[in-house]
């Protein structure tokens with residue numbers, strides 16, 4: 451046994467045509483843990499995964515499994531020797547093999563042992579009743595379950611998944627995600643899952659590695675990544691944001707919402723105060739008497755309702771402030787004030803993020 455991470459990649463570098471597509475990427479994944487590599491299209495997620503799988507070569511950096519080096523600049527374990535399972539969106543099932551044949555495909559043990567392993571996995575993914583069917587007789591979700599069983603059959607110590615659920619419709623996708631997570635946890639596999647959807651990463655990940663322009667810009671538990679974003683872009687990747695621009699004077703930023711403490715920022719430096727729409731507090735005008743803020747709410751700013759829309763579980767209300775800037779608020783349930791109505795908006799100091807403007 452070793453305390454080393456199940457998967458570790460160190461300082462991986464890959465350029466195409468002189469452009470660094472994967473730029474000094476390091477991360478670890480522990481057994482039974484799901485790490486999501488999350489980022490916008492083209493940021494280098496799939497290339498990172500292909501390098502770990504051994505389908506693509508890195509220019510620099512090394513890959514380790516259970517403390518053993520499997521690939522660096524000089525030596526290289528071939529893809530099939532790495533103990534890595536793959537589940538990619540376009541990795542279709544073999545059409546000429548039955549469900550049992552597909553799941554047994556990568557198995558090398560005795561026929562009896564293989565049959566037992568196929569039965570165990572099909573039971574785990576809820577596909578035992580379809581063991582003799584062929585892929586064309588299965589729905590998309592069923593095919594995905596069989597693909598998961600096939601990938602897990604040889605007991606890979608590491609599973610790499612690239613947007614594995616993107617071909618499925620929304621409702622089915624949520625179910626399959628949860629089921630897949632249960633199966634992966636039960637098998638104790640270390641999972642590195644690539645996705646461009648923050649919701650998917652939040653739902654599945656023990657740890658999120660946020661990637662941008664080839665670099666990992668932030669790593670952490672979903673709660674931490676959401677609640678302590680490293681910069682404005684990281685905050686904006688998970689939800690709409692409101693940005694209040696201000697400049698600093700004596701460690702304070704003056705805004706329509708009162709003063710914000712910004713220690714350590716040079717006088718005159720511009721800052722962005724970022725608040726998610728669901729954290730904007732709204733109060734009524736109370737017949738011109740104005741709102742009733744607590745100390746934590748700061749100074750209320752007058753907002754004129756520009757538009758209000760019902761979104762299902764919540765309502766989205768857009769405001770124009772007296773200085774002409776615009777703010778969005780998300781309110782639980784139904785809240786549809788009329789256009790032109792005067793309301794008061796507050797920014798809770800413990801819910802906003804302040805970043806130097808770049």
Ligand SMILES: Nc1ncnc2c1ncn2[C@@H]1O[C@H](COP(=O)(O)OP(=O)(O)OP(=O)(O)O)[C@@H](O)[C@H]1O
Pocket residue numbers: 466467471489490491492493494495496497498646
């Ligand atoms: N073999 C290649 N030759 C040249 N450029 C490549 C090659 N493979 C990837 N790229 C480029 O590298 C960048 C990163 O691609 P990659 O597929 O890793 O991104 P991604 O984050 O997975 O995006 P997506 O979610 O759209 O797949 C892209 O600009 C892509 O065009």
